[in-house]
Amino acid sequence: MGVGYKIIDWNSQKKKYDFVILIGIILYLIIFISLHFIFYQNITFETLLIRSTGSLALLMLHIILIIGPLSRFIPQAKILLYNRRHLGVSMFFISAIHGVFSIIQYHGGGNKNPFISLFTSNTDYFSFANFPFMVLGFISLIILFFMAVTSHDFWLNKLSPKVWKKLHQFVYIAYVLLIFHVLLGTLQNEKSILGFIILGIGAIIVCSFHIAAGLKNRKDEKLKFKRERNDQFVFVAKKNDIENNKAKLITFKGISVAVYKKDDNFYAVDNFCKHQGGPLSEGKIIDGCITCPWHGWQYQPEDGKSPPPFEEEVKTYEIKIEGEEVWAKIVK
């Protein structure tokens, strides 16, 4: 919940996360380089660097894209979500190495500006087999660059969460461009179909996870509430049906509300976290505050306000207890 530009608040969780990322990168490069030296003895250093960083960046992007929907199905995966931006920035640096060396290798030897050569050496945009695939990689690198430099919460506040979220959804365009970059590039000259298979499996996994998460969203939001009264209260659940410090999600006329139980008291807040729209109903109460499962933003259940000195606030709704039943007044 930063309100000014601060360097990263390193904590033990972030350090562990980054350590795992670093180890993963090193292990991948060692394995990749070793395999290439076994199967491609004549490969040059520049080509090895380009291939290893390119494939690593693509693998990291697949992992990044899977984390979001995975955490909707496996709560334990939410820990991967908290510091996903670290993975994203690391992925950008790896892909930047790939991009820079590719431009130097393939366009830097002449007397033309390498960037002009990138766009003018091949203009066969109407051919699949000879498509100027490097341009696709370059455009996606630009997208990833803007995402990396705005990954800090400072930009989230500066740009507003809505604009920031829209900017970071360009990752989907970058992903499609990168898949085509590989399909129309290196895979056009490969002897075996192994590359197609591996890339295809990756794309299927990513798309499947996201479509499954989308379907789950629809199912959650289509929950029918059979009991509604003239005073605009709707039935939520029986008191014992909600676990202590946890919530039940209800959606009524397009409004999603998380109804929390805290020590036999009930509180209803808007389901969407002010940070990045995370589902508060999937969080829990920690230190007396509703805690978003995505990035740990907190709100006091009594008034929806973030604990001082933070200023964020989510809307609250009136709760009425009648016997063993919990009712919430859900109005816009």
Place this chain on the structure above:
Amino acid sequence: MDFLQRRGHLYKWILIAFILFLGFIFSALAAFQKKIKSPIINSEYVHYSQGTVIDSLYIQEINTNLILKQNNNTFIEIQIQEELAYPSLKIFSNNNFIGQIDTKDIYFFDCKETHLNDIKIIDPIKNKIIFTTVQ
């Protein structure tokens, strides 16, 4: 995050999946067509530091970078890392045949007699110029 934005996630990814599916199909067809009609060449460019670079071009057909250099002698340099699947690519300078590339090696074509005015690399199967210095 509003209701529509949440719902849109599903439709967005269905669209992405569809686009990628088409991409895989068409690129696989293109690669297959390329394999049966063209040589499989995985060539790497070797960059040399001497000489004055005249032009640098990435030739997708043979997956290589080509640099034309002029020193005391003018020469073209290409390195091929794998055997060509069919007869050679032919190299012409000023419409004079100066050599061909057909095996795993580094090639130097000395064009001092003809100078580096007009270099062409011909694909004899397609009978097509795949590279030329003529603008």
